[in-house]
Amino acid sequence: MHHMREMISAHPDVRGNTNDALIRCIEECYSCAQSCTSCADACLAEEMVADLRQCIRLNLDCADLCIASGTVGTRRTGSNEQVIVATLEACAQACALCAEECERHASMHEHCRICAEACRSCEQACQAALQTFH
Amino acid sequence: MHHMREMISAHPDVRGNTNDALIRCIEECYSCAQSCTSCADACLAEEMVADLRQCIRLNLDCADLCIASGTVGTRRTGSNEQVIVATLEACAQACALCAEECERHASMHEHCRICAEACRSCEQACQAALQTFH
Amino acid sequence: MHHMREMISAHPDVRGNTNDALIRCIEECYSCAQSCTSCADACLAEEMVADLRQCIRLNLDCADLCIASGTVGTRRTGSNEQVIVATLEACAQACALCAEECERHASMHEHCRICAEACRSCEQACQAALQTFH
Amino acid sequence: MHHMREMISAHPDVRGNTNDALIRCIEECYSCAQSCTSCADACLAEEMVADLRQCIRLNLDCADLCIASGTVGTRRTGSNEQVIVATLEACAQACALCAEECERHASMHEHCRICAEACRSCEQACQAALQTFH
Numbered sequence: 001m002h003h004m005r006e007m008i009s010a011h012p013d014v015r016g017n018t019n020d021a022l023i024r025c026i027e028e029c030y031s032c033a034q035s036c037t038s039c040a041d042a043c044l045a046e047e048m049v050a051d052l053r054q055c056i057r058l059n060l061d062c063a064d065l066c067i068a069s070g071t072v073g074t075r076r077t078g079s080n081e082q083v084i085v086a087t088l089e090a091c092a093q094a095c096a097l098c099a100e101e102c103e104r105h106a107s108m109h110e111h112c113r114i115c116a117e118a119c120r121s122c123e124q125a126c127q128a129a130l131q132t133f134h
Numbered sequence: 135m136h137h138m139r140e141m142i143s144a145h146p147d148v149r150g151n152t153n154d155a156l157i158r159c160i161e162e163c164y165s166c167a168q169s170c171t172s173c174a175d176a177c178l179a180e181e182m183v184a185d186l187r188q189c190i191r192l193n194l195d196c197a198d199l200c201i202a203s204g205t206v207g208t209r210r211t212g213s214n215e216q217v218i219v220a221t222l223e224a225c226a227q228a229c230a231l232c233a234e235e236c237e238r239h240a241s242m243h244e245h246c247r248i249c250a251e252a253c254r255s256c257e258q259a260c261q262a263a264l265q266t267f268h
Numbered sequence: 269m270h271h272m273r274e275m276i277s278a279h280p281d282v283r284g285n286t287n288d289a290l291i292r293c294i295e296e297c298y299s300c301a302q303s304c305t306s307c308a309d310a311c312l313a314e315e316m317v318a319d320l321r322q323c324i325r326l327n328l329d330c331a332d333l334c335i336a337s338g339t340v341g342t343r344r345t346g347s348n349e350q351v352i353v354a355t356l357e358a359c360a361q362a363c364a365l366c367a368e369e370c371e372r373h374a375s376m377h378e379h380c381r382i383c384a385e386a387c388r389s390c391e392q393a394c395q396a397a398l399q400t401f402h
Numbered sequence: 403m404h405h406m407r408e409m410i411s412a413h414p415d416v417r418g419n420t421n422d423a424l425i426r427c428i429e430e431c432y433s434c435a436q437s438c439t440s441c442a443d444a445c446l447a448e449e450m451v452a453d454l455r456q457c458i459r460l461n462l463d464c465a466d467l468c469i470a471s472g473t474v475g476t477r478r479t480g481s482n483e484q485v486i487v488a489t490l491e492a493c494a495q496a497c498a499l500c501a502e503e504c505e506r507h508a509s510m511h512e513h514c515r516i517c518a519e520a521c522r523s524c525e526q527a528c529q530a531a532l533q534t535f536h
Contacts, residue, residue, distance in 0.1 A: 354496070
């Protein structure tokens with residue numbers, strides 16, 4: 001995500017005073033959304049798709065929540081902190097469950113192994129960003 | 135949303151045993167997303183747009199969370215109840231804050247008055263659906 | 269979508285002069301997004317999921333484009349007609365392909381039968397709305 | 403977007419035979435969505451917000467189409483090339499118009515200058531990816 005820190009720094013209400021944990025979290029959210037969308041489609045293409053139904057569902061839910069979190073987190077400058085907090089909590093939850101499910105298939109499917117890592121990384125970034133809202 | 139109840143009833147894991155509070159909630163979520171998107175654009179067109187910045191932001195956040203909730207709620211049939219619960223909680227939060235802000239402008243702007251109603255209605259539908267997950 | 273026509277009528281740039289074909293189209297878009305999300309998940313739950321992979325993919329693509337069209341169509345008041353036109357064209361395309369695929373499974377799966385109808389209805393509403401932009 | 407190329411390479415229908423122009427395009431789409439969401443909110447915070455209404459609208463439309471394109475492009479493995487093509491065309495259109503509008507404000511607002519660059523870069527990546535579908 002080239003430009004991202006510069007973009008946020010250029011915001012009239014931010015002017016250099018960036019929340020670095022939130023910036024990292026936004027980046028992880030968009031990245032994890034892409035991984036989960038990709039993993040859902042790869043699972044769908046596997047011969048054993050019937051065993052991957054729950055993985056596909058959690059991938060899709062996680063992708064939806066990651067996009068919502070990336071967007072709401074980016075649009076942060078008002079006093080909508082309660083909305084960001086609730087959104088990041090839902091996202092962290094979705095990432096944790098999706099990671100857990102993907103980990104079950106990690107030894108058989110490389111896409112699940114990589115996606116589990118992306119979800120864990122995003123979950124941690126959400127938790128770190130949540131620490132800054134108190 | 136014609137078809138909605140029929141669609142959900144036709145799901146192999148549901149077969150008639152529908153969660154009516156959740157169905158109503160999904161319907162309200164898509165409807166509220168449309169209202170909030172519309173209110174944001176109407177606020178942007180008002181002469182006094184500078185006084186409506188926070189309203190626009192909350193409208194946009196609320197629309198994003200309503201779409202996420204409508205989608206995740208529709209894709210509910212697995213054992214992803216924790217994700218639904220966290221998503222509906224974030225959505226109810228966003229609806230409550232957006233309603234509160236829109237209510238401040240309701241006497242001056244008809245679109246804010248209608249949108250506040252849509253948000254309150256969606257917030258209640260989320261709360262009612264949340265009651266069913268225990 | 270209660271409120272929808274009222275919301276759009278209350279927009280400062282619209283004031284009663286609504287584009288009814290566009291309003292119907294927006295409504296169909298949100299409704300079709302819900303049907304496609306629901307059909308994708310129902311297909312995933314079918315025993316013969318392996319035969320429904322392409323249906324699931326087209327359902328998911330169609331849902332994404334319907335939400336984009338409903339949102340961009342709602343946020344229509346500026347001079348962004350070129351964007352609306354291109355978005356509705358992509359949406360009509362996705363609806364046509366998804367309808368065609370769902371029709372193949374309509375005799376076996378009630379959810380595909382209903383979803384095919386929703387897609388055809390949305391495709392026609394997009395075409396009718398496109399006629400108004402010239 | 404760490405993992406992205408690896409994720410797509412791990413897909414059973416891809417297995418190393420990646421479409422590099424499409425991969426770059428997907429990356430630009432998520433990145434541009436973030437820039438446009440950020441620019442819309444920064445414009446909203448500017449004192450001269452009334453002069454930036456059209457910029458905000460085009461930013462929001464562009465963000466919506468970039469997410470749709472990133473998602474549909476990622477979920478590419480079936481025979482849904484017609485849907486990808488129509489979606490990338492709509493996205494390239496939205497990027498071009500948003501870039502043009504942002505360029506008008508680039509000398510006054512750093513966020514518009516950066517966002518215009520992100521939109522041009524994404525527009526070109528969409529065009530390059532479109533070349534590969536023939």
